[in-house]
Amino acid sequence: MIDSGGAQFASPPPPADASKTGDVFPISGQERDLVCAISFVHLVCGQSAQALALLRLIAHDDSQDVDLLRILTYALISEGFGNEALAVLDKLDTLDDDPSSRLPLTLLRSHALRRAGRMDEARAVFQDYVSLRGRTAPTQQQ
Numbered sequence: 001m002i003d004s005g006g007a008q009f010a011s012p013p014p015p016a017d018a019s020k021t022g023d024v025f026p027i028s029g030q031e032r033d034l035v036c037a038i039s040f041v042h043l044v045c046g047q048s049a050q051a052l053a054l055l056r057l058i059a060h061d062d063s064q065d066v067d068l069l070r071i072l073t074y075a076l077i078s079e080g081f082g083n084e085a086l087a088v089l090d091k092l093d094t095l096d097d098d099p100s101s102r103l104p105l106t107l108l109r110s111h112a113l114r115r116a117g118r119m120d121e122a123r124a125v126f127q128d129y130v131s132l133r134g135r136t137a138p139t140q141q142q
Contacts, residue, residue, distance in 0.1 A: 048078035066096045082116030103132050
């Protein structure tokens with residue numbers, strides 16, 4: 001939105017009657033990218049609670065946005081919500097078909113299982129991660 005002085009603003013706020021708890025409001029791609037970037041900065045600075053709060057404003061159950069779901073998973077794990085992170089990782093397993101994602105998602109699953117208190121499974125998945133990493137590690141030329 002642009003005002004008469006030429007300044008740009010984000011989308012107008014939702015109507016007052018649409019502010020029920022749990023509602024997610026549609027935002028533009030640029031707004032979503034900005035929220036993801038700010039959330040990532042919060043995560044990097046050790047402020048995962050703030051990141052998670054922001055991400056929950058734009059994430060919804062039927063989200064198909066792989067990048068958003070990856071950041072959300074990391075924030076959930078950082079805040080100790082292992083079971084919620086596992087649910088998001090299950091969704092990512094079906095949505096993210098990029099072969100290069102398998103290794104980091106396996107590591108995230110290991111951490112999520114650990115946060116959920118499922119240590120034996122976490123160790124097994126971490127061993128899978130180590131095995132995958134060993135197979136995908138670049139070989140050095142002599």
